[in-house]
Amino acid sequence: MKRKKWRVVAAGVILIVFATAYIRFYQSVNSKWSDTPVESYAVGDCVAMEEDILMDGSMQGYSITVVESEVMEYLDYLEKYGGEDEYTYAPDKVYDVTILLKNEDAAEGTGINLWDFYIQGLAVYAGINTQLLDLSNPDLDGNIAIALREDSEMEIHLPFNLLETHFRESVWENLQEFPMQLIVTLYPVKKVVQLI
Numbered sequence: 001m002k003r004k005k006w007r008v009v010a011a012g013v014i015l016i017v018f019a020t021a022y023i024r025f026y027q028s029v030n031s032k033w034s035d036t037p038v039e040s041y042a043v044g045d046c047v048a049m050e051e052d053i054l055m056d057g058s059m060q061g062y063s064i065t066v067v068e069s070e071v072m073e074y075l076d077y078l079e080k081y082g083g084e085d086e087y088t089y090a091p092d093k094v095y096d097v098t099i100l101l102k103n104e105d106a107a108e109g110t111g112i113n114l115w116d117f118y119i120q121g122l123a124v125y126a127g128i129n130t131q132l133l134d135l136s137n138p139d140l141d142g143n144i145a146i147a148l149r150e151d152s153e154m155e156i157h158l159p160f161n162l163l164e165t166h167f168r169e170s171v172w173e174n175l176q177e178f179p180m181q182l183i184v185t186l187y188p189v190k191k192v193v194q195l196i
Contacts, residue, residue: 036186036187036188036189036190037188037189037190038189038190038191038192039189039190039191039192040181040192040193040194041066041184041191041192041193041194042193042194043066043067043068043069043193043194043195044065044066044067045065045066045193046063046064046065046102047063047064047065047184047191047193048062048063048104049061049062049063049064049184049185049191050189051188052184052185052186052187052188052189052191053185053186053187053188054113054116054117054183054184054185054186055113055116055186056113056116058110059106059110059111059112059185060106060107060110061103061104061105061106061107061110061150062101062102062103062104062106062110062112062148063101063102063104064099064100064101064102064184064193065099065100065102066097066098066099066182066193066195067098067099067100067155068097068098069095069096069097069098069182069195069196070095070096070176071093071094071095071096071162071175071176072093072094072095072096073093073094074090074091074092074093074094077094077096077132077136077159078135080096080136081132081135081136081157082135083132083135087131087132089131091129091161091162091163092162092163092164093162093164093175094129094132094159094160094161094162095119095126095159095160095162095180095195096136096157096158096159096160097119097157097158097159097160097182097195098155098156098157098158099155099156099158099182100153100154100155100156101148101153101154101155101156102148102152102153103147103148103149103150103151103152103153104150104151105150105151106147106148106150109147110147111145111146111147111148112145112146112147113144113145114128114133114144114145114146114156114158115127115128115130115144115145117158117182117183117184118160118182118183119160119180119181119182119183119195120180120181120183121178121179121180121181122179124166124167126160126161126162126163126166127160127161128144128158128159128160128161129159129160129161130144132159133157133158133159135159136157136159137156137157139154140156158182162175176196177196178196179194179195179196180195180196181193181194181195182195
């Protein structure tokens, strides 16, 4: 009986020692690493990408300006860009974000992967629909990774999928007023453009 009691006490002490060590380690690590700083921009502001990274690597020398953005019904989007309802996968609505992409002084071969861009709101995000990207940007010729010549710019329409199942009914009915942001870079500085 004494041995059993002793084992329970020893296991309890060991558990407390490990829990204390884990908590100290957790606090130590988290005190050394701070949250990524966030820079917020408005529609019309020029966002220099600098050495910040979105997904794949630095896009230093490029900048993005969101020219306009609007939430559209899928069929209205097709009508705007001269498309037909021929796609197997179609979103319920489209967030049409028009950007002006500039190469101010990027190193040769440095480009942008449009697939990496996404928009996010509170507890929701949406990625690019590549079929609609082709429709609204025929000059891209089906490419989603592009590099511009130095001192050149290009206007690009980024269509983001909006699915009704991802939103509460009250939000879906007033989606144009729902705060969403275009994510331009993630690290070491997260740069976002507020779309409303």
